[in-house]
Amino acid sequence: MILFREPGRTNTKKTLEIAIEKARSLPSRKLLIASATGYSAKMALEMAKDLKLIVVTHHTGFEEPDTQEFDENTRRLLKEKGHEVLTATHALSAGERCLRKKFGGIYPLEIIANTLRMFSEGVKVAVEISLMAADAGLVRTTELVVACGGTESGLDSAVVIKPANSSNLFDLRIVEILCMPSNI
8 A cells, every 4th residue: 555645636647557557457447536627537548548437526516506517528538438427416425415504413424424534535535436336337336446536636545445335335345445645
């Protein structure tokens, strides 16, 4: 496992190098990438030509109502090359975030998300996009995949995961942490 000194975008290329090497060794040959704007997705597209990419974006309205942050040209290019782009409600936050904003307090999925953040924001994101991809039928719950997430922008964490559907969240397994920020 590699620990980065700082979280964030500066680790994107190295995170992808580590993740791609591992994904190439797995039977599924699938690489899940979180990408809000398309920056990480474009880099992965250039670096992982022989893998199946599944790019998970923020849901529409994440930053402001009715607005999608992900670059439409990048979405089109990924699809033309046979990759998947998933835009869906966040598995560990969307509904509960609404309740917290409206009524205060904290709710079970937010507790799980914050527990995962004890490793890193990117590890939380990797788990979340794995749930979302399984719910969309883009990964199977019986296969191992590599999932990448990050802190604010870019990628800084990569994990090998056995996905689960969100209705069976506790069946998900983090098999190996490949890289993440040191959190010190």
